Amino acid sequence: MRKAVAHRGPDAHGVWQSEGMHVGLAHTRLAIRDLSPRGSQPMWDAGGQCVIVFNGEIYNYEELAERVRRAGVVLRGSSDTEVLINLYALHGRSVFAWLNGIFSIAIWDTRDRSLVLARDGLGVKPLYWSRTQFGLVFASELKALSRLPGVDRSLDHRGMISYISLCYAPGPLTPMQGIRKWTPGTMMRFSETADALEEWTFYRKPIGGPKSALETRELGLCLLGKLDDAVSRQMVADVPVGCFLSGGLDSTAIVSAARRLHPEEPLPCYTIRCAGTDGSSDGFVEDLPYAREAAAMFGCELREVEIKEDDLCRIDEMVWMLDEPQPDPAALNALFICRQARAHGIKVLLSGAGGDDIFSGYRRHTAIQSDYVWDWLPRFMRQSIARGASHLPVGTPLYRRLRKLLGVAALNRNERLASYFLWLADSDLGGLLSDDTVRALGGFAAADTLAQTADGAGEGLSPLERMLFLEQSYFLTDHNLNYTDKMSMAVGVEVRVPFLDPELMDFARTIPDRFKVKGGVPKWIFKEAMCSRVPRSFAFRKKSGFGAPLRRWIHGALAERFEEYINSQRILDQGLFDRTGLQEILRRDQRREVDAAYPLFAVLAIDSWIRQF
Secondary structure: HHHHHHOHHHEEEEEEHHHHHOOOEEEOOOOOOOOOOHHHOOOEEEOOOOEEEEEEEOOOOEEEHHHHHHHHOOOOOOOOOHHHHHHHHHHHHHHHHOOEEEEEEEEEEEOEEEEEEOOOOOOOOOOEEEEOEEEEEEEOOOOOOOOOOOOOOOOOHHHHHHHOOOOOOOOOOOOOOOOOOOOEEEEEEOOOOOOOOEEEEOOOOOOOOOOOOOOHHHHHHHHOOOHHHHHHHHOOOOOOOEEOOOHHHHHHHHHHHHHOOOOOOOOOEEEEEEEOOOOOOOOOOHHHHHHHHHHHHHOOOEEEEEOOHHHHEEEEEHHHHHOOOOOOOHHHHHHHHHHHHHHOOOOEEOOOHHHHHHHHHHHHHHHHHOOHHHOOOOOOHHHHHHHHHOOOOOOOOHHHHHHHHHHOOOHHHHHHHHOOOOOHHHHHHHHOHHHHHHHOOOOOOHHHHHHHHHHHOOOOOOOOHHHHHOOOOOOOOHHHHHHHHHHOOOOOEEEHHHHHHHHHHHHOOOOOHHHHHOOOEOOHHHHHHOOOOOOOHHHHHHHHOOOOOHHOOOOOOOHHHHHHHHOHHHHHOOOOOHHHHHHHHHHHHHOOOOOOOOHHHHHHHHHEEEEEE
């Protein structure tokens, strides 16, 4: 198991086993704080009562260290791990609610012979687990569990179709029946026999509640102040720190804050340069000129990482590193940047991930502003509108988005919210699946999980607040953060996400909807605030995507691979898909009758995952 995740920690490794070998903890270390052996894991507390393995960073560890010292504990080193394990030995489960950081944690407590597992509130750090006939197993990556004796490796059809419909599997689902994702923000204590003793939710995503009465200027100043504080906390490291700089406003804001805090220190920034690509048909503009402009504004060295069309064909490498068949080429962009950064000696990168998910930066956040219209239209009219939308062409971004916006008209409120996250409607998905898969699903639809979560979010929430809750619960955690962590740690780089700082997220919750989306402009208050640091034309420019022209590539660089799969014996052996249905959806996508590039890419990713896992 340790060797399977050795790439996550190339600097050191360690293993501890209890007497009788009923309990074992293994760790691979990416040394970022206290680079000496005093920071190595597994690590015991000063009293020799509790032992920990821990992946992540605790940003408020210095103030927590004062609590430990006041209790009379002498700390040997300067790592956050040592603070954390001694704090747990003193205070038990209550410590998890005190942590500002990113983490997956396992602690064996000899006092009551119990094991504690915990994962940070947003799921920045991954944690998979399984119950087997031999006991409880867990790891940072699925690949460390998937080949263990006793793990049920049969396909989870619900997870599989979720990768096609959503581009990710909403937790706790994975591609395998016997392996589950740990719920973010929860701790569980197990006995030595792996019986669950206690479960505790120590973090709940901030949603709803009273709104700020501040006006634009004061609100913007507070927002930037909270962001600066978050960046300051997350720049603490004993190794060089760099930044992603796509040219979008989120990554630019992180670079701006970092430069203000450390104006004299080097701040290498990394961006993608796509060779010979045109993203117009995919609805995004090239970010590179804006990345160059931002780097010049803040006096940073910009290191451009070139990718070519052939790089997208590295599906097998991507899927192996991701652990899951996520069909998003943005993951490869993250990999190439992190690989280059590590080659330059950079072990920590700051990312702008999360800004859209707390301040409302996606197009669906603008679209939801008109949601109230559907509530007062008669159902027969809404059904007619939805049927008409299904005939709109998808060859241009405008018609593609209009088709999606109008296509949800006949659904109820929470079903509409969930449908905005779908890449392929259930009516189109059904034709891709084999009869056996349809029977195994038993009526399950990927959007159902999201709709049910929206139902349970609470009363009195606006449609935008419900949608942001879904963003943070699923799309952010299971899609963006999963590929960001897996691709960076695959090459020994840690990515930190200041926008997901708990204090900044608490503040974002208090911003009224009218400041988040205003006049059809998403993330308005953040853009307005950033006008004090970048030109207004830069802050309010059209949003771009951190992706690739996949819609063109699925019929170009990837066409031969797709045809080979459709005509292979594998499609029959795997039993998931209907060959005729796949051929038909491919033809419809070519005729631009349906926008299926990402679902088709998901089919290739699933084939790759099954072959490798």
